[in-house]
Amino acid sequence: xxxxxxxxxxxxxxxxxxxxxxxxxxxxxxxxxxxxxxxxxxxxxxxxxxxxxxxxxxxxxxxxxxxxxxxxxxxxxxxxxxxxxxxxxxxxxxxxxxxxxxxxxxxxxxxxxxxxxxxxxxxxxxxxxxxxxxxxxxxxxxxxxxxxxxxxxxxxxxxxxxxxxxxxxxxxxxxxxxxxxxxxxxxxxxxxxxxxxxxxxxxxxxxxxxxxxxxxxxxxxxxxxxxxxxxxxxxxxxxxxxxxxxxxxxxxxxxxxxxxxxxxxxxxxxxxxxxxxxxxxxxxxxxxxxxxxxxxxxxxxxxxxxxxxxxxxxxxxxxxxxxxxxxxxxxxxxxxxxxxxxxxxxxxxxxxxxxxxxxxxxxxxxxxxxxxxxxxxxxxxxxxxxx
Amino acid sequence: xxxxxxxxxxxxxxxxxxxxxxxxxxxxxxxxxxxxxxxxxxxxxxxxxxxxxxxxxxxxxxxxxxxxxxxxxxxxxxxxxxxxxxxxxxxxxxxxxxxxxxxxxxxxxxxxxxxxxxxxxxxxxxxxxxxxxxxx
Numbered sequence: 273x274x275x276x277x278x279x280x281x282x283x284x285x286x287x288x289x290x291x292x293x294x295x296x297x298x299x300x301x302x303x304x305x306x307x308x309x310x311x312x313x314x315x316x317x318x319x320x321x322x323x324x325x326x327x328x329x330x331x332x333x334x335x336x337x338x339x340x341x342x343x344x345x346x347x348x349x350x351x352x353x354x355x356x357x358x359x360x361x362x363x364x365x366x367x368x369x370x371x372x373x374x375x376x377x378x379x380x381x382x383x384x385x386x387x388x389x390x391x392x393x394x395x396x397x398x399x400x401x402x403x404x405x406x407x408x409x410x411x412x413x414x415x416x417x418x419x420x421x422x423x424x425x426x427x428x429x430x431x432x433x434x435x436x437x438x439x440x441x442x443x444x445x446x447x448x449x450x451x452x453x454x455x456x457x458x459x460x461x462x463x464x465x466x467x468x469x470x471x472x473x474x475x476x477x478x479x480x481x482x483x484x485x486x487x488x489x490x491x492x493x494x495x496x497x498x499x500x501x502x503x504x505x506x507x508x509x510x511x512x513x514x515x516x517x518x519x520x521x522x523x524x525x526x527x528x529x530x531x532x533x534x535x536x537x538x539x540x541x542x543x544x545x546x547x548x549x550x551x552x553x554x555x556x557x558x559x560x561x562x563x564x565x566x567x568x569x570x571x572x573x574x575x576x577x578x579x580x581x582x583x584x585x586x587x588x589x590x591x592x593x594x595x596x597x598x599x600x601x602x603x604x605x606x607x608x609x610x611x612x613x614x615x616x617x618x619x620x621x622x623x624x625x626x627x628x629x630x631x632x633x634x635x636x637x638x639x640x641x642x643x644x645x646x647x648x649x650x651x652x653x654x655x656x657x658x659x
Numbered sequence: 660x661x662x663x664x665x666x667x668x669x670x671x672x673x674x675x676x677x678x679x680x681x682x683x684x685x686x687x688x689x690x691x692x693x694x695x696x697x698x699x700x701x702x703x704x705x706x707x708x709x710x711x712x713x714x715x716x717x718x719x720x721x722x723x724x725x726x727x728x729x730x731x732x733x734x735x736x737x738x739x740x741x742x743x744x745x746x747x748x749x750x751x752x753x754x755x756x757x758x759x760x761x762x763x764x765x766x767x768x769x770x771x772x773x774x775x776x777x778x779x780x781x782x783x784x785x786x787x788x789x790x791x792x793x794x795x
Contacts, residue, residue, distance in 0.1 A: 400733035523757030
């Protein structure tokens with residue numbers, strides 16, 4: 273496999289959290305403007321556009337809607353939907369577009385006013401009806417989306433002795449990271465006891481094991497290395513990428529503790545010529561606490577079944593052996609739907625530029641960004657490098 | 660914790676799989692070429708690719724592969740059921756399926772628990788209950 277030569281040249285995010293004054297296009301416009309400004313570009317420089325579907329409004333063709341909303345006429349545009357892996361996958365698709373000359377500057381943008389459009393409760397119901405549970409064979413039994421992950425978590429606990437306390441450590445670490453992120457949705461300190469005493473939603477998962485519902489949008493700009501050299505920011509290159517799909521529904525999948533991340537990680541590392549030991553910071557998708565534990569195992573950062581022990585004692589926090597999701601992730605920084613994983617891309621770029629402020633991982637040269645979609649079934653891993 | 664006999668609140672799908680196969684009892688798609696069962700239904704056998712697949716009666720027995728007690732209903736139509744057990748059952752024929760575990764304390768459900776299907780006459784989605792029979 274050849275690595276498509278491409279650079280992430282600009283990043284930007286809208287205000288995240290409860291942002292009732294902005295609608296979906298308003299949020300996306302702010303993120304896009306900030307990403308372009310970060311790169312030293314403007315809308316007139318953009319000739320490619322990637323976006324992801326939204327849920328709050330019925331957009332028949334999101335890429336067309338966004339192009340029109342932002343006033344751009346791209347030579348390449350698409351709506352990417354690999355579920356929660358869309359953010360990571362956008363890097364790879366944009367890289368292919370610029371590396372093949374289809375266009376030279378791709379704006380990747382996504383997000384929505386998921387919280388303010390209706391309510392947290394309405395968002396939960398909408399998610400439960402969105403098809404993550406099989407409409408005929410699962411949804412009639414009344415699972416929440418968190419229930420589907422709870423089934424993976426319970427099985428992981430059974431097979432490997434993973435504890436809820438270990439899962440709680442993931443939530444606490446994400447909150448600690450979010451406390452250092454001025455734009456994070458939730459920044460108040462959180463203890464393991466707080467997580468373990470939070471409201472039981474769908475056992476073994478409690479409220480604080482679950483991602484937030486947020487308003488927000490993220491954007492990044494992908495261009496050729498040649499163009500990026502004349503722009504404002506230090507270069508962050510794509511080094512490798514991979515995909516993996518193990519199942520669409522959790523109910524009929526016979527090994528729910530091992531996922532498509534095994535293949536996505538293996539392919540991405542092979543393309544980059546790196547191993548997990550070479551990664552300085554990992555921006556792992558954290559829709560639920562258990563998701564991070566499973567990803568650490570399947571991506572090869574530890575052996576199968578050792579993810580629970582791996583996250584203990586601050587090991588995935590700043591200063592730990594592998595800093596994970598240093599902006600605070602979906603659990604604390606914010607989760608506006610399919611675009612949630614784009615924030616992991618932004619943070620990977622910040623870390624490699626040395627612009628992560630109080631969250632900076634000293635001397636970070638390589639970042640893995642991982643997206644997980646569906647019910648731990650659909651994965652995209654992207655490895656980014658400095659310079 | 661109260662004993663739960665809740666069947667799930669969803670209306671019967673008039674042309675759904677369970678309705679269409681209700682005359683067979685608890686039936687799973689089976690490949691006429693390689694003999695393996697699968698579920699959920701697919702256009703072709705996931706083991707060998709044959710399209711000669713048809714629902715065949717299955718034992719309706721299996722064990723709990725994983726489970727979760729739901730305390731916060733996803734929508735109003737499930738609110739009266741809370742708390743209820745959503746589970747994955749590994750059938751003795753091999754396929755896994757999502758279901759509910761009924762007829763016992765929701766908090767007492769464990770992985771490995773032997774269960775058997777409970778069907779109703781209307782072709783509603785099958786639920787499972789503890790299997791206390793000897794041959795299990």
